[in-house]
Amino acid sequence: MTSQAPGSLRLNDQLCFGLYSASRALTSLYRVLLEPLDLTYPQYLVMLALWEHDARQVKELGAALNLDSGTLSPLLKRLEKAGLVTRERQADDERSVRITLTERGAALRGQAEQIPSHIGRALGFDAATATRLRESLDRLAESVNGYRDDITES
Amino acid sequence: MTSQAPGSLRLNDQLCFGLYSASRALTSLYRVLLEPLDLTYPQYLVMLALWEHDARQVKELGAALNLDSGTLSPLLKRLEKAGLVTRERQADDERSVRITLTERGAALRGQAEQIPSHIGRALGFDAATATRLRESLDRLAESVNGYRDDITES
DNA sequence: GACAATTGAGTTGCACACAACTAAAATGGG
DNA sequence: CCCATTTTAGTTGTGTGCAACTCAATTGTC
Numbered sequence: 001m002t003s004q005a006p007g008s009l010r011l012n013d014q015l016c017f018g019l020y021s022a023s024r025a026l027t028s029l030y031r032v033l034l035e036p037l038d039l040t041y042p043q044y045l046v047m048l049a050l051w052e053h054d055a056r057q058v059k060e061l062g063a064a065l066n067l068d069s070g071t072l073s074p075l076l077k078r079l080e081k082a083g084l085v086t087r088e089r090q091a092d093d094e095r096s097v098r099i100t101l102t103e104r105g106a107a108l109r110g111q112a113e114q115i116p117s118h119i120g121r122a123l124g125f126d127a128a129t130a131t132r133l134r135e136s137l138d139r140l141a142e143s144v145n146g147y148r149d150d151i152t153e154s
Numbered sequence: 155m156t157s158q159a160p161g162s163l164r165l166n167d168q169l170c171f172g173l174y175s176a177s178r179a180l181t182s183l184y185r186v187l188l189e190p191l192d193l194t195y196p197q198y199l200v201m202l203a204l205w206e207h208d209a210r211q212v213k214e215l216g217a218a219l220n221l222d223s224g225t226l227s228p229l230l231k232r233l234e235k236a237g238l239v240t241r242e243r244q245a246d247d248e249r250s251v252r253i254t255l256t257e258r259g260a261a262l263r264g265q266a267e268q269i270p271s272h273i274g275r276a277l278g279f280d281a282a283t284a285t286r287l288r289e290s291l292d293r294l295a296e297s298v299n300g301y302r303d304d305i306t307e308s
Numbered sequence: 309g310a311c312a313a314t315t316g317a318g319t320t321g322c323a324c325a326c327a328a329c330t331a332a333a334a335t336g337g338g
Numbered sequence: 339c340c341c342a343t344t345t346t347a348g349t350t351g352t353g354t355g356c357a358a359c360t361c362a363a364t365t366g367t368c
Contacts, residue, residue, distance in 0.1 A: 011281070011284055012273045012274050012277065015277070015287060015288045016184075016273060017199065018287075018288045018295070019173070019176060019177050019180055020177055020195075021220055021291070022173060022177075022291040022294050022295040023174055024326095025295040025298045025299050025302075026170055026173055026294075028325095029301065030170075031326085031327095032302055040352095040353065041174075042353085042354060045171065058316075058317060058318095059315090059317085066175060066178070068355085069317050070317095070318080070320090071354065073317065075354075077318095078353080093364075094316095094363055095315065095363045096315090096317080116164075116166045116167060119167075122297060123169070123294060123298065124294075124297035124301075125294070130165055130169055131165065133172075133287070133290050133294075134168055134169045136290075137169070137287075138172055140176050140179070140180075140277060140278075140287075141172070141175050141179040143277060143278035144176075144179045144276045144277065145179050145182070145183075147183065147272075147275065147278075148179075148183040148276070151186065151272075178355075185356085185357095194323065196323080197323090197324095212347065212348095213345090213346065213347085221324095222325085222327090223348060223349095224325075224327075224347095224349080224350090226347090226348095228323080228324085228349090229324075247334070247345095248346095249332070249345065250346060250347080251347065251348095
């Protein structure tokens with residue numbers, strides 16, 4: 001038995017598909033909840049990161065959200081265009097760009113405050129289940145990323 | 155107490171972000187594993203669906219994968235261009251299009267057979283944990299979709 | 309100090325997702 | 339039978355994700 005049983009294989013596929021479906025379902029709910037704020041879910045994540053700790057470099061945001069500049073640069077431009085953040089080159093290191101909340105961007109936090117309770121109700125989990133699920137997902141991501149890096153380093 | 159405690163709210167955000175991260179991590183592993191087959195993860199899902207039950211309508215594939223024609227139509231065109239499926243209008247109902255595996259498309263299943271065991275090793279879960287996780291994710295998706303539909307019907 | 313290597317941000321190209329729309333074909337109520 | 343409604347795919351436009359690339363600024367090394 002070097003490989004797993006067929007039933008197990010199907011379960012893996014189902015688990016992966018379940019993860020894919022659940023993620024899209026949640027994003028679709030966020031789309032509805034974030035529509036009044038004119039934010040997409042990734043934009044909301046960036047705003048969350050900035051509300052927690054303002055004036056971060058693009059690099060730091062990327063590290064916090066696991067997103068690279070290819071995704072963040074255009075997204076941040078849209079947030080700037082929407083008047084929620086400013087982008088300015090650092091004087092001490094001309095390579096880096098600091099992202100800072102505008103007054104409007106900081107104020108938007110007030111409108112966002114009702115969202116988590118919506119999500120909480122939508123999930124339909126008790127706190128213990130939610131915690132266990134989150135821990136499992138964190139372990140999964142770490143394990144999967146490690147495995148990918150292992151087989152990728154050629 | 156009409157709303158949840160602050161700690162709980164943060165947990166929701168973390169859970170959502172965990173789900174988002176885990177989904178992207180898994181897709182990124184699939185990207186590596188599927189590269190030899192020249193398939194993306196959504197394309198792989200379509201192929202899985204067809205390997206399980208060939209000659210399905212676009213509508214049926216959409217129902218199986220929760221994807222609409224806006225996503226499926228171009229994806230299926232790419233699979234057709236790659237010589238993996240054929241697309242033909244039904245004679246009895248000219249609206250619908252039947253997707254059928256080509257010989258190459260059916261044969262690709264052989265190359266895909268090693269993928270689930272890779273995934274199984276990458277997940278690092280025992281079967282029981284995987285089952286519990288899958289069930290939680292299924293419940294989550296259903297609950298979240300229900301909640302979204304509830305607040306959407308205006 | 310010169311210069312190769314690295315770093316940080318941005319650009320380009322491709323493939324999803326999904327809303328909103330179009331168009332053709334089938335259906336159903338009168 | 340007629341025509342409004344519904345169904346099925348497809349198209350268009352926007353916003354991610356991400357690989358691969360560019361470019362300027364910085365760093366490390368000699």
